Amino acid sequence: MKLGKKIYNEEGVVLLSENAELSDAIIRRLKLHGLDFVYIADPRTDDIQVHEMIEDETRRRALIDIRTNFRKMTDSAIKGSVYPFIGKSFSKLVEMIVDDLSSREDVMIMMMNMNSMDQYLYRHSLNVCIYTVFLGQVYGYSKEDLTELGIGAILHDIGKTKIPLEVLNKSTQLTDDEFTQIKTHAEIGFKLLKDEPGITMKAAHCAYQHHERLNGSGYPRNLVGNQIHEFARWIAITDTYDALTTHRVYRSAMLPHQAMEIIYGGCGDLYEKGMLELFRDHVAIYPLGMGVTLSTGEKGVVSKIHSDIPQRPVVRVLADPMGVDIKSPYEVDLKHQLSVVITEVVSINNNAEKSTDLNMFE
Structure with a gap:
């Protein structure tokens, strides 16, 4: 895998640039420093622009x-x-x-x-x-x-x-x-x-x-x-x-x-x-670029978010229900395809969130 967006330290210095290869050692180091998610470069999704809220x-x-x-x-x-x-x-x-x-x-x-x-x-x-x-x-x-x-x-x-x-x-x-x-x-x-x-x-x-x-x-x-x-x-x-x-x-x-x-x-x-x-x-x-699975079994990434209904984004389908990459990715707009829902996202933990005490969070 190659990195899709730069990674900065607290001084604003670039630690890893776009297209840097992510070895197992680098991934372990990133997780050690608190980065559970990164953007991955993929020619099928290069046009999806993820803009920060501030400059x-x-x-x-x-x-x-x-x-x-x-x-x-x-x-x-x-x-x-x-x-x-x-x-x-x-x-x-x-x-x-x-x-x-x-x-x-x-x-x-x-x-x-x-x-x-x-x-x-x-x-x-x-x-x-x-x-x-x-x-x-x-x-x-x-x-x-x-x-x-x-x-x-x-x-x-x-x-x-x-x-x-x-x-x-x-x-x-x-x-x-x-x-x-x-x-x-x-x-x-x-x-x-x-x-x-x-x-x-x-x-x-x-x-x-x-x-x-x-x-x-x-x-x-x-x-x-x-x-x-x-x-x-x-x-x-x-x-x-x-x-x-x-x-x-x-x-x-x-x-x-x-x-x-x-x-x-x-x-x-x-x-x-x-x-x-x-x-x-x-x-x-469902942030831009996040990997998701649809109720149809198809797998893809979020390619667009509707400001009026962010819970129903556009998903670019990259793989069929069997997990096989498709030659020509296409998009499913959940705002209009109401019978289709997101059933799974790329997740990093399955902790018992239901028992979370919100007053404990610091």
Whole structure:
């Protein structure tokens, strides 16, 4: 197999270019670094263009800014010093993200963990920001509100910079005491942000409340319903979605349709129904290029996503029901072929997702 898209490290440096051959050793190394999915080059699908939600340069600058500021916050915790004035830096960054998203047509929430090997906290903070700002745009927030929302989203986990790394990066199951320590990141984050120049109280409360849940089962204050700020309710959804679809040292990533099914289990109890429906309608649960099997037995890849009904994409059929490659691939539009459904996707794990506790995801 040959690689279909470049793979970057957290510095934005290309580690593997398109058409790089994927040996067993390289595949093992990629999985070790948290890449469970990659794009594979195939002349039958070369015309399928997978565009990122934001520009590559915006993403590169964002990860550098996040890494720089978060590391300084971590260092200040170790050294006992104070590192203030992050508001200005992140305001400019969020404005770039808003502009990128505004300039694109028919944007969908796509998997964003497929071609970069970044430290989880940095990548997660950026992904949650992008997803949340996009939803805010669809919802109709003003640019001022979007900036506040984006800053709150990108800094929602800032409190984790004060959690000991041996706890934060632990690869085995946390003890009760360690999980209690992890949960303090919400209150710590609020305390870090509430008096920070350039950070509004709304944005600070995103850090404080993003683990609160409608039924009062969240933390740190067991808030219910409208006691939870609207911004934090959006971030609760995007935070969980990105956590579920990202590889962690203690579990593999879920595919988008699996994550969506899990999140929908909390509809009305954990997450607001209207917000969750808007999120569902703008997530590409079958991303472009994903291998799928149809109810007819035919196998292919997703070649197009309908923005009005993303659950019913166009599939380019590459193999017959016996698994034999066909000479002339053709496309099946599930939006119109209503009797045909996707029965299987390329999956990397079959864990017991049904028993997932959504309040446990960090």
